[in-house]
Amino acid sequence: MEPVRQVEGRAYPWGAKNIDTDIIIPAHWLKTTTREGLGKGAFETVRAQPGNIFDDPRYAGAPVLIAGDNFGCGSSREHAAWALADMGVKAVIAPSFSDIFSGNAFKNGIVAVVLPQDAIDRLVEVARDNEITVDLETMTVTTPFQDRFAFELDAFRRQCLLEGLDEIGMTLAKDTEISKYESGVAMSRPWIAVGAGNEGTLVTGAGRT
Amino acid sequence: MASIPRTLYEKIWADHVVERRGDGTCLVYIDRHLVHEVTSPQAFSGLRAAGRPVRRPDLTLAVPDHNLPTTARVDAAGRALPIADAASAGQLAALRANVAEFGVPYIDALDARQGIVHVVGPEQGFTLPGTTLVCGDSHTSAHGALGALAFGIGTSEVEHVLATQTLLLQQSKTLEIRVDGSLGFGVSPKDVVLAIIGKIGAAGGSGYVIEFTGEVIRAMSVEGRLTVSNMSIEGGARSGLIAPDETTFAYLKGRPMAPQGEDWDRAVAYWRMLPTDAGARYDKTVLLHASDIAPSLTWGTSPEDVVAITGAIPDPESFADPSKRVAAQKSLDYMGLAAGTAMQDIAIEHVFIGSCTNSRIEDLRAAAAVVKGRHVADRIRQALIVPGSGLVKLQAEAEGLDRIFTEAGFEWREPGCSMCLAMNPDKVPPGERCASTSNRNFVGRQGPGARTHLLSPAMAAAAAVTGRLTDVRELMSADA
Numbered sequence: 001m002e003p004v005r006q007v008e009g010r011a012y013p014w015g016a017k018n019i020d021t022d023i024i025i026p027a028h029w030l031k032t033t034t035r036e037g038l039g040k041g042a043f044e045t046v047r048a049q050p051g052n053i054f055d056d057p058r059y060a061g062a063p064v065l066i067a068g069d070n071f072g073c074g075s076s077r078e079h080a081a082w083a084l085a086d087m088g089v090k091a092v093i094a095p096s097f098s099d100i101f102s103g104n105a106f107k108n109g110i111v112a113v114v115l116p117q118d119a120i121d122r123l124v125e126v127a128r129d130n131e132i133t134v135d136l137e138t139m140t141v142t143t144p145f146q147d148r149f150a151f152e153l154d155a156f157r158r159q160c161l162l163e164g165l166d167e168i169g170m171t172l173a174k175d176t177e178i179s180k181y182e183s184g185v186a187m188s189r190p191w192i193a194v195g196a197g198n199e200g201t202l203v204t205g206a207g208r209t
Numbered sequence: 210m211a212s213i214p215r216t217l218y219e220k221i222w223a224d225h226v227v228e229r230r231g232d233g234t235c236l237v238y239i240d241r242h243l244v245h246e247v248t249s250p251q252a253f254s255g256l257r258a259a260g261r262p263v264r265r266p267d268l269t270l271a272v273p274d275h276n277l278p279t280t281a282r283v284d285a286a287g288r289a290l291p292i293a294d295a296a297s298a299g300q301l302a303a304l305r306a307n308v309a310e311f312g313v314p315y316i317d318a319l320d321a322r323q324g325i326v327h328v329v330g331p332e333q334g335f336t337l338p339g340t341t342l343v344c345g346d347s348h349t350s351a352h353g354a355l356g357a358l359a360f361g362i363g364t365s366e367v368e369h370v371l372a373t374q375t376l377l378l379q380q381s382k383t384l385e386i387r388v389d390g391s392l393g394f395g396v397s398p399k400d401v402v403l404a405i406i407g408k409i410g411a412a413g414g415s416g417y418v419i420e421f422t423g424e425v426i427r428a429m430s431v432e433g434r435l436t437v438s439n440m441s442i443e444g445g446a447r448s449g450l451i452a453p454d455e456t457t458f459a460y461l462k463g464r465p466m467a468p469q470g471e472d473w474d475r476a477v478a479y480w481r482m483l484p485t486d487a488g489a490r491y492d493k494t495v496l497l498h499a500s501d502i503a504p505s506l507t508w509g510t511s512p513e514d515v516v517a518i519t520g521a522i523p524d525p526e527s528f529a530d531p532s533k534r535v536a537a538q539k540s541l542d543y544m545g546l547a548a549g550t551a552m553q554d555i556a557i558e559h560v561f562i563g564s565c566t567n568s569r570i571e572d573l574r575a576a577a578a579v580v581k582g583r584h585v586a587d588r589i590r591q592a593l594i595v596p597g598s599g600l601v602k603l604q605a606e607a608e609g610l611d612r613i614f615t616e617a618g619f620e621w622r623e624p625g626c627s628m629c630l631a632m633n634p635d636k637v638p639p640g641e642r643c644a645s646t647s648n649r650n651f652v653g654r655q656g657p658g659a660r661t662h663l664l665s666p667a668m669a670a671a672a673a674v675t676g677r678l679t680d681v682r683e684l685m686s687a688d689a
Contacts, residue, residue, distance in 0.1 A: 017532050018411055018511050022651045027632040031276065031296035033250035033303050035364075045653050068532060070412035073445065074651060075630075076347040077248065078363035096415055099381075099447050100347060104363035154379060155232035167365075168259070171373040174228060174236060178264075178375060181227045181238055189224075191468035191476040192240050192340065194267050 001109050003164035007091040007134040010062035012053050013127035015120060017068035021101065024072065024080040038079055039086030054087075061087075064132050066123050067094040071112075072101025081108040091134040093141060095120055106157050107167070113141060119149045136162055214486035216383050217452050218418045221358040221483070225341050227375055237378045239370050240340035241357070243326045244271040244313065246304040247632070248345030252368035253307040263311045264374045270335050271308045271315045273301050274325045278634050279595050279622035282319055289319060297633065311371075324598020324624040327351040327565035331435060332598055334464025338453035338480040343370055348565045348648060350441040354434035355461070356453035356483055358418070361442065382492040384417035384446065388425040390499030395682035397575065398433035399567060399646065399665035401425060401497075402440040403505040407515030409495055414446025417492070420485065421451050425499050431460040432571040439566045440648050443512035452484035504681055506552065506664040507650045509540035514650070516552060518668065518680045524548040543652055544660050545640065552678050555662075559643035560585075560592040560673040561655070562666050563622075564629040567646035568597030570604050572666040577610045579670035579684055585618035586676030592619045593635065595627040619673070631656045644672035 029041035043054050053059060065084070071094040072080060081104040084092070091111040102112040113134055115123070119141070123132060126143045133142045136158060141149045153161075160167065171178075185192050215223070227236040249271070256263070263269060276297035284290055292298040301318065308315040316322050322329065327348055330336040338356035343349060345367045352359035366376055386405055406413075419441050426434065434451045441449025458477055461467045468476045503517035514537075516523065525537035525548060541548065546555065562568070562576050573596065585592045594614045596602035602624060605611055611621045628635040629647035631654065637643045639658025646669050647654075650661040662678060671681040 017536055020649075020651045022630075022649070022654050026653055026657075027275075027630045030247050030632060031294075031300050033254070033300060035251050045657065070415065070445065073411060074347065074442075074649060076345060076349075076361035076363055078251075078345075078365060081363070096412055098412075098445065099415060100361055100363060100442075104365065107363065107365035154234070156230065156234040156377065159232075167377060168255075168261070168369050168372050171236065171369065171375055171377065172261075174373075174375075177228050177236070178238070178373065182374075185238070189339075189476075189479060191337070191472040192268075194270075194335065194466055 001160070001164045001166065004090065004109050004111060004161045005136055007063050007111060009064060009131055010059050011064035011066050011123070011127040011132045012059050012062050013066055013124040014053055015066060015068050015124045018070045018073055019067055020074035021072055021077050021080040022074055025077065025083040030077060030079050035082045037086060038083035042083040042087045063088055063090040064134065065089050065092045066120060066127055067092060068120070069095045071097050072105070073098040076100045078104045081105045081110055084110060093120065093123060093134070106161065109161065111136065111161060113151050115141065115149050115151055122147060214489035216485045216489045216491060217356065217420055217450050217483055218358065218381070218383050219489070221339055221341065222380055224339070234377050234379055236375050237341060238375055239343055240268060241335060241337070241342035242269045242370050243330055243335070243342070243344035243349070244269060244367070245275060245326050245344070245346065246273045246300045247275045248364050249307065249367055250300065250303045251364050252371055253311065255368040256311070256371055261372045263313060263371045266312045266314065268374065269313045269371070271304060271313050272323060272326050272329050273304055273318050275626045275630065275632050276300055277318055277625040279625045279627045280634070282623055294634070321599040321603060324601065325565045325568065325626055327439065328568060328597030328601065331355060331431065332464070332600055334461055334467030337461065337467065337476070338457060339483050343376070347442045348439050350447065350449045351435050351439035351565055353438040353441065353448050353450040354431060355457050356451060356480065358448055358450065360447040381418040381447070382416055384414055384419045385491040385494040386419055386421050386497070387423040387494060388421070388497045388499060389423045390425060391428065392425055392499050392502065395504055395667065395685050396499070396502055397665040397667060398429055398436040400502055400505045402437045403507070403515045403663065404497060404502045406440060406444045406512050407505070408497060409444050411443060411511050411513040412445040414441060414444040417446050419444070419446040419449040420491070421449060426451055427454065430571060431456060432569040435569065436566055440512070443648055453480045504665065504668055506662050506668060506678065508544070508546065508552065508662070509537060510543055510650055510652050511536070511540070512648070512650060512663065514540060518552055518678065520552055522546050522548050522550045522552070553680060554677065555642070556588060556677045557644050557662070557672055558588065558590045558641040559637050560589060560669050561595070561628040561643055561645040561647060562669050563593065563595030563597070563627050564647035565597065565626070566648045567666050568595060568601065570601050572646065573601070573605045573610050576666040576670040577613045579667050579681060580617045580619070580674065581613050583617060583674040585673050588676040589673055590641070592673045593622055593628060594619045595622045596624050598624050617674070628655055630654060631659070637661070644669045644678065
C-alpha cells in the first residue's frame with residue numbers, strides 16, 4: 001500500500017445519508033476476479049440521473065467525497081472501496097461509516113474521516129467551489145477559509161496509512177505467537193479442529209458431484 | 210475471589226486474543242472461515258502473488274452461492290448444464306481452481322449439501338458456539354444465532370485470514386436487545402427483527418456487537434434465531450449473538466462437522482459457560498415487548514423503513530430529522546408510493562421466498578401452511594421458492610412442501626442467493642414490485658428499478674395468493 005499523508009483537492013459535495021454499497025457498486029459489477037476497473041460502475045444508478053454530482057465537470061476526478069450518516073452500509077463487498085479508489089477518491093468524510101466499509105476503505109488507502117454533521121454541512125457548502133485538505137499528520141480537515149476540523153483515527157490504522165504498511169506481512173511476522181495460540185487451543189478446545197474424530201464425514205477435495 | 214461478570218461477547222473475545230498491541234488493536238484468532246465465489250478471487254490472487262499458502266485449510270469451507278442460477282443444474286442424463294453468463298461461470302470456475310490449488314475443502318454446486326453459505330455452515334455443524342467465524346459477506350452475522358462471534362469481512366481481510374488465520378481487530382461495544390413476552394398469533398422471527406431495526410435504525414448498531422436476549426429469543430428455534438441474527442447488519446451491527454442453550458445443543462448434535470463423542474461432551478461443557486454472567490454490563494440496552502410486534506414489512510428503501518401490515522405509508526413531513534424527510538420522499542418516489550396509502554392496498558407482481566434470511570425448512574413450512582389449498586393470484590408474474598440448501602430442498606420434498614408450492618403456481622428452484630441481490634438470472638424487472646423474504650430493500654438491490662418490500666415467509670405467501678400486501682393473520686384465521 002502507498003503511504004498516505006495528505007489528500008488535497010476538489011470534493012464531491014454530496015452529503016447523502018445511508019449510502020449503501022449496492023449504490024456505490026451494484027452487484028452485477030461483482031463478477032470480476034480482479035480489483036481494477038470498477039470506477040466505471042461506481043454510483044451507476046446515481047449517474048443515470050441527469051445533473052448528478054459525479055458527472056459534474058467541476059468535480060471530475062475529485063479525491064474527496066463528502067457524504068452523510070452511515071456511509072457504506074449494507075454488503076461487505078470490498079468492490080465498493082476498489083470502485084472509489086479507481087475513480088480517484090482517496091478520502092471520504094461523513095458523520096458515520098459502516099464498520100465493514102471503513103475497514104475496507106482503510107485497507108485500500110482510502111481515509112474514512114468522521115466529522116460531526118455541522119462540519120459536514122459547512123464542508124458541503126465550501127466544497128461547491130473550493131478545495132479541501134485532509135491531513136493525516138495533523139488529523140485535520142481544512143478549507144481555504146479559516147475552517148479547521150479536527151478528527152480522530154484509530155492509532156493502528158493511522159500508522160498503517162502513514163507508513164503504507166502491509167498488514168498480512170506484519171501478521172505473518174507473528175507466526176510464533178499464532179502457533180503457540182494454536183497449540184494451546186488443541187489442548188483446551190480440541191473440537192475446534194474440524195473433523196477431530198470425525199474424518200469419515202470431513203468435506204475434502206474439489207469437483208465432487 | 211469472584212471473577213468479574215462478563216458478557217457472552219467478552220468471553221468469546223478473551224478466548225481468541227492471540228496478542229494485544231499497545232494501541233489496543235488485537236490479533237484475534239479465527240476458528241471458522243466460510244468462502245464463496247464473489248469475494249474470494251482477489252484474495253486467492255493475493256496469496257498466489259506473494260507465494261503464501263492457506264494456513265489452516267481445515268478451518269475453511271468453500272461453497273458457491275451468489276452467482277449460481279437456480280434453474281436445473283443437470284440435464285436428463287445427469288450432466289452438468291453450462292452457465293450462460295460468462296462472467297458468472299468464470300467466477301465459479303475461479304473458485305473451483307482456487308480451492309483445488311490451495312487445498313481448501315469445497316462443496317460443489319452439484320453436491321446435495323450445496324447452498325447459501327449461511328445456511329450450509331449451521332446445517333453441517335461447521336458453525337459452533339463460542340467460535341469466531343468470518344466470511345466475505347455481511348450476513349455472516351447470521352451464525353451469531355448459535356453463539357458464534359460471526360461477522361462479515363472484506364476481501365483484504367479474507368486474504369488476511371487465509372494467510373494467517375487471524376484478523377487485527379478493535380474490541381466492540383456491546384448492545385443488548387431484549388425482547389420479552391411471547392409472540393402474538395401470526396408473528397414470526399422476521400417480524401421481530403424488522404421491529405428491532407425499525408426501532409434502532411439502520412445505523413443504530415454501528416460500532417456495537419448485539420446480543421439478543423429475552424423470552425422471545427429463548428423460545429425461538431435455531432432457524433428463527435438465524436433469521437434474527439442474520440439481519441443484525443441491517444441495524445448497523447457487524448455481529449448479533451444469541452447465547453447457546455439446550456435448543457442450540459439439540460440442533461447441533463450429530464451434524465456432520467460438529468464434534469462427536471468425548472469432544473462433544475467437552476464442547477458442551479465449555480458452551481454452557483459462555484452465556485452472559487448475571488451482573489455483567491452492556492454498553493447499551495434496548496427493550497422491546499412482543500405485544501408491540503405485529504406482522505411487519507418495509508415501505509421504503511432502507512431496512513429501517515418498517516411499518517405494521519395494518520399501517521399506512523408514513524408522511525415524509527412527519528419525520529423530525531430534515532435529512533430523513535428528504536430520504537423518505539426519495540424512497541417513496543423510487544417505490545412509486547404515496548404517503549397515507551394503506552399497506553394492504555399495495556398490489557405486487559413478484560414474490561420471492563428464499564435468501565440467507567428465510568430459506569430454511571421452517572420458513573418453507575410457514576409459507577406452505579398459508580399456501581396450502583390456495584393459488585397464486587393472476588396478477589403475479591413470478592413467484593419463486595428457493596430453498597437455502599440442497600438438504601433443505603430434499604427435506605421439503607420429503608414433507609411434500611414442493612407439491613403444495615408447485616400446485617399453487619410457485620416455481621420450485623435449486624438453492625442459491627437468487628433474487629436477493631440481482632447477481633444471477635433471478636431479478637425483479639424495473640418498476641415492478643416484489644414481496645421478498647430477503648434482507649435488503651436498497652435501490653436496485655433486486656434489479657435496476659426494482660421495488661422491494663421485506664417481510665416474513667408467511668406474509669410473502671399471503672401476498673402471493675392475494676396479489677397484494679396482506680395481513681397473513683386474516684388467511685390464517687380463515688384456515689382455523
